[in-house]
Amino acid sequence: MPDIGGADLFVLAFGDILHYFTPYTATLFLLALLFTGLVIVARPEGQIDIAFGGDAYYAKQTTVPEMRFRRFMAIACGLASMGAMASGDLFNFTLFVSLVGITNVGIVAAVKSRHVLNAAYEYGIVAMVATLPLFGGAALVLGTTGTLSVPALAAGGYAVPLVAKILLGLGVVGEGMAPFYAAKAEMFRAPGAPYVIMCSLSSLLIFLRVVEIVITI
């Protein structure tokens, strides 16, 4: 099996449930940690819309309760992505990924604007439907090999069905859809820059991680 993550830097084992870092996952983990720190200290942007055909402009304000909720969701999103980076258990990984999906919806849905809520609702339905391939893939791996531990699967001797890998990838694409959904600009029209960036970053991180897992197992 190809080992693209590099040698283990750290392993914490609870029975067969492992938490481990390779240079690859450690880099991604540090990136998530850095951005979570930035989200904690950053203040929301004050977005300005220019009225077309004149020199008037709207200055959008983010209220304090909304800012608090979105910051909380962004921090939770950062923690969930960190968990997905550090976990060596396939099912725990899928749980963290679906948590990323929920918090991404939460970050966007706090904005009380009809366009943004519509987009968040559609995105939420996709995220919810994506739990089917996500958990289905993990359950298929468990059903055919009898283990969920990524290092054990990587050590070889197990035949992981291709359809399980495809389902896993599909599920992560559905949960962390933000980068694939960039055309849906309504979602990102919401004011409050640092929090929306967390959506894209966490989606990117879980996607990079699932690629590593699918290639390794």
Place this chain on the structure above:
Amino acid sequence: MIPAYPLGLLVAFASAGIAFFALMRETDGLHRLLLTDLVEVVTLAFIALVGTDLAEALILPGLVVGVSELIALSEIFRIKEGYTRPPTDTLQIEVMKTAPPILAALLVGYGIVLSGFSGGAVAGLGVIFYFLSRNPSERFEVIETASGYSWILWIVAFFTFMILPQYWFFAVMLAGSAILVKVMAKMSLIGTMRGGPNA
């Protein structure tokens, strides 16, 4: 004869296909939300098909994730459509005044006999039914306190398993009754949800 696991997978994939097809055809927002629940059930079926103790343990987080996504989405839907009016009084039917105490007592009694997680679910069902049909004055703090303390007892039982394994019987009893109270308290909160100021 076809082995059970591939057959089950086939049925689950077929159900998923039907659910996705329905989701593709449906355009109404609320109906699509309900259909995602159909997909969620198939997800649990995928996990349940493995049929081991581990699969049983994995169903619970899968269910929790599904339920929390459903709650978050329905909240978004409610705000999106501007439904803010709290529901009015419950149905005023005579049977809803006389039947609930008997049925709830039966269910709670049977739940206590069962104990543990399934007992909590059965007893919780009784309490939900009682609260739903009786419209009681809500005392969330009491339910929450009971739930919190029973959770601590549950954790204490787990530490007993790990540190003092010779007292395993005590720990089993403690965990069984604590999870009973915990699940029952959590479920009974559903029965008191009426969109009022406390909800």
